[in-house]
Amino acid sequence: AFWHSHLSRQSDIWKFAEYLPLEKCLPGLLDIVGKVYGVTFREATGSGFFSRLPGGWHTSLKIFEVVDGAPRPAGVKRDPGRGRLGYVYLDLYARRMSMLGQEAVEQPGAASLCPGHAYVSCNMFRPPLGRSKLMNVEEAVALAHELGHAIHMLCHPGSPCDFSDMPLDLIELPSTLVETIVLQPQSLAKYTCHYNSNRPAPESLIRSCQRNQRFFINALQNASVSLGVHAEAFDPFKATPADLRAEAVSLWQRYSLVPADPAFHPFGTDAGVHVSAGGNQVAYLLCYLRVAGILQANNGRKDGDAVWLQPDFPKRIRGQLLDQDFASKGWASRFPAKAGGQLRPHPLPPLPKDTSALLRLEVGSAIESPKPSQFTPHEVARNAGIVIRYGYSTELQTTQKLPSYSRRVFSAMAPSRGPLEEAMKAKLRQMQVARDADLGRLQEQLSANLATVQNRDEELMAAEARLQAWSAEAAQLRTSAQGEAQLRASCERQSAVLRSKLEQASASHSQLETQLRELQTELNEEATAAQRYKDCNSTLEEELKQAQASAAKSAMTCVELEEELLSIRQEEAQTSAACRQQHEASQQYQLEMKQLQEALSSAEHREALLRQNEETAQREKE
Ligand SMILES: [Zn+2]
Structure with a gap:
């Protein structure tokens, strides 16, 4: 569909529609139609309800007075010509007739109502509410085409019957002419106008719709x-x-x-x-x-x-x-x-x-x-x-x-239409006979129904009385219902409080649960650790037993050692006594030594004195 739309230039048509807003383009389009046929369009009445009331036209119609003489710039005097040629009733959008639910008009077309009054139906799709109508090129061309017919009808000097008697190639010529002219690039450049920026259509788009x-x-x-x-x-x-x-x-x-x-x-x-x-x-x-x-x-x-x-x-x-x-x-x-x-x-x-x-x-x-x-x-x-x-x-x-x-x-x-038609007719006849029989039965039923209707009326009266009683009850119920509603409201409030508490409790519950889970894991760890300790303990006990045995052995050796020590101490005492004797002996010895030293020193002194005496004796000898 995408490539088809590109090849068939539908995408250009959609883009071009932005340059064809109906309200902005219509004056330019009417200007071109007017220039081609030497006429001027003037909007005749407003589209308000009251201005349409005398004529009875729908408010969505646009009514134009068509005057002889081409449109001129302001201030330039126009050629009066034949004066007013008539009116064009421009019916732009498809409408539904409310009574029949059918389209009021089916195809775009122009019709001569009577001399001087031409009705143009464009049968365009109505834009969404609040949006302006964007025409596609075909709609703009169709609008110009039908306007061509309308001007032809207004200019035609004969009766509407004479007009419709003309051959089709003559009737369609003015409309085809103006249709071709509005599609020419120089015309499109004049009346196209972007719905937002008011710029005329670009040349590439204009070329695309030729x-x-x-x-x-x-x-x-x-x-x-x-x-x-x-x-x-x-x-x-x-x-x-x-x-x-x-x-x-x-x-x-x-x-x-x-x-x-x-x-x-x-x-x-x-x-x-x-x-x-x-x-x-x-x-x-x-x-x-x-x-x-x-x-x-x-x-x-x-x-x-x-x-x-x-x-x-x-x-x-x-x-x-x-x-x-x-x-x-x-x-x-x-x-x-x-x-x-x-x-x-x-x-x-x-x-x-x-x-x-x-x-x-x-x-x-x-x-x-x-x-x-x-x-x-x-x-x-x-x-x-x-x-x-x-x-x-x-x-x-x-x-x-x-x-x-x-x-x-x-x-x-x-x-095969002939036999089918015969069969249809026979069927229709059968249906008519059956319907007549039904009609008699229905009339009997109707009179029976009338009697029941009267009964129903009485029932209805009783029902109305009951209804009144019920409505009184209903009023009472309503007042009690109000109290009930208050109770319900307080209940709801309390239940809300309880719900919030419950939520808190459940929250704390979940916290506790998590804590419990943590404790359990810790407990498990500790149990494993305890097991490990128990194992260690048994090994340690064995070690202790061995140690105790070795301790007993060492105690035995200790006793032996103590005995040895005692003997040693006795020896020591003996040796210390010997020592003391030796010490005394040594002290005696020392005293002897001192006496000896003193004797030695006195001997030395005597020796020295001897030497002095010798020296003196020497000198005296000399
Ligand atoms: Zn036509």
């Missing part, structure tokens, strides 16, 4: 199917639905760039609408051709201005087309076919029969946006080799093929 050759090829295919199915070569009375379908596909295929899918048939598209509406629908293709002829008439002009912008354009188009009363007499002289004569040849150069030029068009170039006015319907028709003469749709109308012909085409598609 009609390319695909549009005209599509029109050709529709015309081909419509004309071919209505042609002499195809007999709808002998054809089966499969024949009709195969014929339509082959007619469509003549102008197709791609082979038709086996599941495809063209009746699901515009071609189906054309076939059901009649062969004269080829008038739309004719109108595109003629409009291209009109708009390119003076293409070689030096100023290069568009034809429709030339000051004398509205006067010419009005004089030649809109203001003409193509009364039946004049019409017959214009188109001798109606009088039994020959058709006038097509005013265009003779067209080639070779369709290969069209089929050579590449699919890629068909999708790219065309350069403005590069592809014209003439070019496409010339390439396609289609030969269409002006007044062709008139000829089709005069052959009395329409609209009964279309009806016969479709009745050919449902051959």
